[in-house]
Amino acid sequence: TTLKLGMIPADGIGKEVLPAAQHVLQALGSSLPKLEFVPLLAGWEEFQRNGKALPDETVRCLKESCDAAMFGSVSSPSHKVAGYSSPIVALRKHLDLYANIRPVTSVPGLPGPRVNMVIVRENTECLYIKREELQTAADGTRIAFATRQISETASTRIGKMAFELALTRGKERETARNNGQEVLWKGKPKVTIVHKSNVLSVTDGLFRESVRAVKEGAAGRYDGIDMEEQLVDSMVYRMFREPEIFDVAVAPNLYGDIISDGAAALVGSLGLVPSINAGDSFIMGEPVHGSAPDIEGKNIANPIASIRSAALMLSSLGYIEQAAKINIAVDAVLAEGTYLTPDLGGKSSTTDVTEAILKKL
């Protein structure tokens, strides 16, 4: 059998870090099915070339013939451009990739607080439905409106994803403990619901209530999991003050976007944080960082977020050991500290770091 992977580098450093992930996947060799990489187009640059940020062919190929995909990063125009709309937001919607899962883990050996949390971000609604309207007020000035949608269905399924993940993480920690490994998190698994229901009592009220109901309606399945809530402003504050108190955080789309960048700052660099966009039948890996036009083409982008995203994708596809192999190699390179890109204070290039990881595999 073959594993067919759609590869969408898109813009900026996406074009440098996605090949790195591809090399690492290829290096796993016979421990995986034969890999077929299908290069696919999308992005702001593609829009400028051909007038479409997300070509139909890309969506068709992903839907009809790929087993999974990897996405790089997108640029956005510095001003409003008619007809342009973010292809990553569209892809998440088209493929119903309703969960964006973003593990944020500090690396033993690197400076900074110890963090081991995962952000489960709802990926299809909130302000990302892009229902916006421009009106003219009575006095001739402009006034714009956007609609924020929070549904019971989407909130429930993302809540379920968060509790399942908390369960899995709890089991993994138990195994690690039994193997004599040091485990950062001491307590019961925990799900933190992030919202702003003190202001948005209807929409965020529904989000929070739906997630709570997941636990309550699970016939005891989640009894071993603590559940708490944080207002989004307070969440950002707490993450920086005591990041070690978080295990799984579940949030509506925009809050999830914001807090995952915040969490990334804690572990030293956005260049380290991977994600997958996950639906019930498709997975797309994606580094959390953007297209970083300032360092594009210089071969200094950190490939680790992309490589870890490939590992996350693999483990979601069931290739747990292969994913672990990648993560162990990455951690070893980080712990050694010989090959680090400039975002981590090092002087190595994208290809140097990738080579170093390949050697550890």
Add this chain to the structure above:
Amino acid sequence: TTLKLGMIPADGIGKEVLPAAQHVLQALGSSLPKLEFVPLLAGWEEFQRNGKALPDETVRCLKESCDAAMFGSVSSPSHKVAGYSSPIVALRKHLDLYANIRPVTSVPGLPGPRVNMVIVRENTECLYIKREELQTAADGTRIAFATRQISETASTRIGKMAFELALTRGKERETARNNGQEVLWKGKPKVTIVHKSNVLSVTDGLFRESVRAVKEGAAGRYDGIDMEEQLVDSMVYRMFREPEIFDVAVAPNLYGDIISDGAAALVGSLGLVPSINAGDSFIMGEPVHGSAPDIEGKNIANPIASIRSAALMLSSLGYIEQAAKINIAVDAVLAEGTYLTPDLGGKSSTTDVTEAILKKL
């Protein structure tokens, strides 16, 4: 003449920190007009007592007979309560306090990065217009919608406020430099526009465009001010990675709420960060922290955010020197480090810290 100040402690530690600010104001004695403090009701506790989170009498008194006001902090119910709505959000709207100005400054001597920025948060619209609706979807599940409003008028006036503040800060730094004082910020004054126009091209597009137009339409008045933009997720990241690059940040309501809690984490505690809610004809001081039910009634809340808010209020009323006197006293107590509340790692009480500040005045 008399300066009549509405005092609204509201909930939780608001009732402990507002009296501290009042003592400090009183201690300024004859350097200020005669002060009259008018205690006013509002909050979740008031709602539970009398069914109104914001009594009409409070609004009437503020509008008709107060020169300025101080607000404490509000609690919110842990579940949706019919008829309850946040009184602070309502007050900002009723009094047209369209700008929430939040200076975040690190204290020399305390650990942490050096920060000296001010967040200018739009205070009347965005998702805070609270236009929300609950519907039932075709399949019987619930689906909620909220409207986010961004107007040219509100964005322009908040933009102007940000540029004016950048101008003032620039002049203050120049004066300080000429007096031989060390000044953290070396460059030109700078305004950073925070938005998410890569997703919200219409609403945040209008915000960004309106703020940019303030500079462009100012006939050169703001030529000495740099202008840059940050996406809100990236803003949170950058604030933690290199907080020293920010001077004035201007943001729509919700982003402003979130980034100011983030900035507070940088300087060691939310308990240090003051704000004023400012309109063209009224000023209300308000500490950025919440009602902190966990420490309520223990006399350990940090009074400094509230005391600094009083200073900010004074300086907006034109009492610049009196405000400076308060700030110098606060900084001295912080630098000494003898009297610190637990949020800063100390063991002192609210009243101890207040006394220490009073002694330095």
